[in-house]
């Protein structure tokens with residue numbers, strides 16, 4: 132199961148415009164500004180090579196450096212442009228190898244088995260194999276999910292070929308029971324993203340138009356969404372069932388429990404679809420689900436749990452956290468606002484963010500000042516705010532990226548640094564890491580993108596070369612530990628580095644895309660003048676006037692009482708003026724986190 136939710140939205144939108152602009156000093160990019168620091172020479176490009184700080188090597192790397200600080204010497208100063216270009220090409224190569232292998236060995240099946248060089252579809256023999264069946268719908272999942280990465284990499288010939296293949300071969304009229312959330316973010320989102328790219332009048336990625344295109348991808352998206360709609364029927368709360376059969380609707384024996392992220396992060400895709408079609412149905416059901424969940428938050432803490440009964444509204448899972456089961460719920464409150472400009476979405480997000488800060492955040496108050504443990508977001512009981520366990524999960528690594536979007540860059544720096552330290556220790560992120568035991572609780576790594584995503588967004592916000600070093604470490608360990616005969620493989624165990632025969636579709640749609648974007652200085656995605664947001668599956672959508680206007684007159688749930696819609700420009704994030712918590716100039720080309728704090732984190736994860 133992948134109750135994940137990550138999205139990102141790199142964008143200079145009104146919320147963070149001021150904050151981000153302040154952080155984009157095009158001016159001195161790549162220069163070594165700080166007088167105290169000698170400019171380190173270019174690092175020898177070594178690809179593929181060992182991740183610089185893989186398990187057990189920390190002490191040697193950072194132990195007893197003489198003169199100057201090890202962290203500063205390793206990370207600060209200019210990042211050679213040639214190395215950056217090589218890394219960009221390496222990220223592209225990684226995508227091409229995975230994509231070509233899928234097309235050669237697996238298409239039209241859903242996923243590639245990278246060890247055995249063959250395709251994989253739904254597990255019909257074992258319907259309870261949810262790990263597979265929730266995601267694989269027998270609809271060429273990996274091809275669909277990869278479409279906009281081809282565009283972002285500027286590969287118009289392959290983009291056009293792939294779109295035609297989808298139009299000619301994909302059908303959703305399948306006897307497959309899939310998870311509504313996964314089908315929405317991976318398939319619906321990608322179809323909509325590709326449709327938007329094809330119909331974009333500006334064509335920023337090169338010629339991505341399709342000859343005689345007749346909105347086929349939009350029709351496919353519509354067809355899929357209609358097949359998902361039964362999940363929203365016969366539910367007493369309006370919170371949808373987690374799974375539907377694409378042919379037959381909700382299976383008769385369906386249980387009534389769903390997780391918050393799965394039920395509450397459908398609004399971006401459903402809203403775009405509604406606004407493109409001029410049919411409010413999809414946005415209406417998705418919005419009703421968000422509001423139903425929101426109304427169930429605790430009176431005491433304002434927090435939501437992670438699993439809820441859709442008929443009774445009782446919380447079955449009382450854990451409140453930022454990772455699995457919750458993550459994209461928060462992400463989509465903000466991203467829906469960014470896209471659609473509906474005031475209520477921002478109000479919910481602001482309240483949620485405040486409750487997260489009050490109840491989930493532990494450690495010292497400021498990331499780069501003072502005493503105490505580094506800030507960390509923990510899992511607590513939604514009613515009491517008390518600690519429920521001592522692990523953090525790999526999905527939560529998306530959160531610093533979300534913090535960048537609202538301008539809370541300082542806090543983002545600290546949380547990201549913690550995850551990066553875990554990555555350095557294992558050359559990957561364990562699915563769950565126990566910060567008390569300093570060991571993985573759940574040791575697999577399915578090529579997830581969240582840390583790269585946050586790294587990319589933090590780089591765009593700060594332009595600090597530190598984040599290019601982080602990206603290089605990630606790229607190198609992916610090459611070293613996950614590359615297989617035909618693609619890239621899930622790590623079964625991050626310590627033993629054993630592999631599993633699975634390459635999830637998000638590897639191509641997100642992990643490779645974010646790595647590429649991190650190193651591709653000139654990409655249209657982050658050129659000023661273009662405004663893109665990333666969905667939780669890493670699909671790009673343009674922040675477009677089209678999505679600001681609903682073409683229907685129907686009343687959306689809860690709209691009765693707010694007759695006048697506030698114009699988006701009048702709204703601000705709760706902490707707009709003060710949360711432009713920008714990185715001070717003098718630190719911009721130093722380490723984003725002071726080296727004593729980095730050392731503290733490395734100790735905490737057993738790296739030194």
Ligand SMILES: *[C@@H]1O[C@H](CO)[C@@H](O)[C@H](O)[C@H]1NC(C)=O
Nearest residue numbers: 227230231285286287288289
């Ligand atoms: C486009 O993608 C195809 C398939 O991966 C690849 O063979 C081709 O070299 C790519 N072209 C460019 C210009 O990147």
Ligand SMILES: *[C@@H]1O[C@H](CO)[C@@H](O)[C@H](O)[C@H]1NC(C)=O
Nearest residue numbers: 252253254255269270304305
């Ligand atoms: C997938 O769909 C095709 C075409 O509809 C069908 O022939 C095939 O049996 C399906 N595969 C599985 C595993 O359901």
Ligand SMILES: *[C@@H]1O[C@H](CO)[C@@H](O)[C@H](O)[C@H]1NC(C)=O
Nearest residue numbers: 367383384385386387442443
């Ligand atoms: C789900 O809830 C409905 C309505 O309350 C009930 O009839 C049904 O038995 C429940 N299903 C399960 C599997 O518990």
Ligand SMILES: *[C@@H]1O[C@H](CO)[C@@H](O)[C@H](O)[C@H]1NC(C)=O
Nearest residue numbers: 426427428429430431446514
């Ligand atoms: C929360 O407060 C509302 C209104 O005061 C009340 O109706 C509801 O029962 C309360 N919920 C809980 C869980 O205490």
Ligand SMILES: *[C@@H]1O[C@H](CO)[C@@H](O)[C@H](O)[C@H]1NC(C)=O
Nearest residue numbers: 484485488705706709710712
């Ligand atoms: C707003 O930002 C200030 C300064 O960073 C911080 O101290 C305060 O807690 C923030 N308030 C909220 C509501 O997040």
